[in-house]
Amino acid sequence: MIRVLLAEDVRMVRGALVALLNMEPDMEVVASVENGDEIIPAVERNEPDVAVLDIDLPGMDGLSAAVRIHEVAPATRTLMLTSLGRPGTLRRALSARVNGFILKDAPINELADAIRGVSVGRRVIDSQLALSAWDSDECPLTPRELEVLRLAADGADAMEIAGTLYLSVGTIRNYLTTVTVKLEARNRVDAVRIARKAGWL
Incomplete structure (x- = not known):
């Protein structure tokens, strides 16, 4: 069995x-x-x-x-x-x-x-x-960028993400900017939508 x-x-x-x-x-x-x-x-x-x-x-x-x-x-x-x-x-x-x-x-x-x-x-x-x-594209985000975006998708702001990952708020903002640029998104919310639609989150 x-x-x-x-x-x-x-x-x-x-x-x-x-x-x-x-x-x-x-x-x-x-x-x-x-x-x-x-x-x-x-x-x-x-x-x-x-x-x-x-x-x-x-x-x-x-x-x-x-x-x-x-x-x-x-x-x-x-x-x-x-x-x-x-x-x-x-x-x-x-x-x-x-x-x-x-x-x-x-x-x-x-x-x-x-x-x-x-x-x-x-x-x-x-x-x-x-x-x-x-046939699909590889995820362009690094594991750390995905981690930051996942926390943002759950509703955490930059300060909360920084506290969770033991990083500075400035570093988190840089990550979120990089993610937005890499995904060619309009903003953070759009980046989450794009990543979810692709199955990366």
């Missing part, structure tokens, strides 16, 4: 997926959680073979959780489940070294096959998304 952990914040979707996956003859959902902060404790308690993680979760996001899973439970494979079919999101997932990436609107048999694939060590990527990622 393939032991599966499912992280999905929409209760109805989570319940349906648990029921459908438990109908597969070779799978058992050993844990299901709705908040990203619950993922690591659930992995440590249940030792799943595959963790199926929604990318956008309250608390810790799915990609950050995948990175942590690889550190604390290297035997557990990670499969990202998302409605965000953006090439940049796939690039971020690959950077996090996830084992698979599948869209939420895929048929249940494709999800089950993806779980089987990653459980035996294969990397499973939605084919259409892989093709679009191949």
